[in-house]
Amino acid sequence: MITLCEATVILSEAEWATLTAVPEADHEPEPWLRCELDPRQHHQCHYALAQSWRREQWWLRWCDDFAVRDLSMMTLCTRAHNSGTSELCTLFDDHPGRCSYEFEPTDAEPLPPCPAEAIADPDLAAMLRAFGLTVSMAHCLRTLFAVEQVWGLRSRRHLEVTTPTSSPQLLRAEVSTPGLARALATGLVFVPHPAPYRPPLTGWHQTRASSVAIQLSPRGRHVAYELLPFWES
DSSP: OOOOOOOEEEOOHHHHHHHHTSTTOSSOOOSEEEOOSOTTSOOSEEEEEEEEETTEEEEEEEETTSSOEEEEEEEBOOHHHHHTOSOOOOSBTTOSSSOGGGSOOOTTSOOOOOOOOOOSOHHHHHHHHHHTOOHHHHHHHHHHHHHHHHHOSEEEEETTEEEEEEEEOOEEEETTOTTHHHHHHTTSEEOOSSOSOOOSOTTTGGGGTTEEEEEEOHHHHHHHHHHHHHHHO
């Protein structure tokens, strides 16, 4: 069975701001997106529907080498209409590969396995595989967990930064953090609302424009507790 392409991506703050500013949009933007093209007939560059407004759609394009990344407004595919079929393609006009109704995209498929990483402790490696985590994302969970333990779930303190507003502890993780999309997809972390989080410190958020605000979910907190013995050893 043909499924969706495995490529996933996290919205940057600038992209989030653009999409949330779309008037009368059809839906709230999602913080993580997955390529929607025919997985067998496209290379290098991926596309994901990020927002729609009437018959216009915002599509995020990104390439495997990160040389290209942009948001573009495009119209619905007309290939089916021109061919006389009654099927509806959910992709954009002139997209590469087959139309969406010619393969079977589904979110029910399991996520692809994590990339192999060298971990000295075989028990820890097995646990990370079980939770679908990369080493980088495990460190991210550990940092979030430590912040909660030191300053609590709601505090004015955010990773050595004091803000005038009480808010859940947040970590501004780089959108390129390996495993972040997977952690969002599996519910280990989530993006709080309103997002993105912008601490009122001059210049600080501007230097982290590629970051996204995330917070541990209850499930993520449970996983953090499971990993705690390895972190303390």
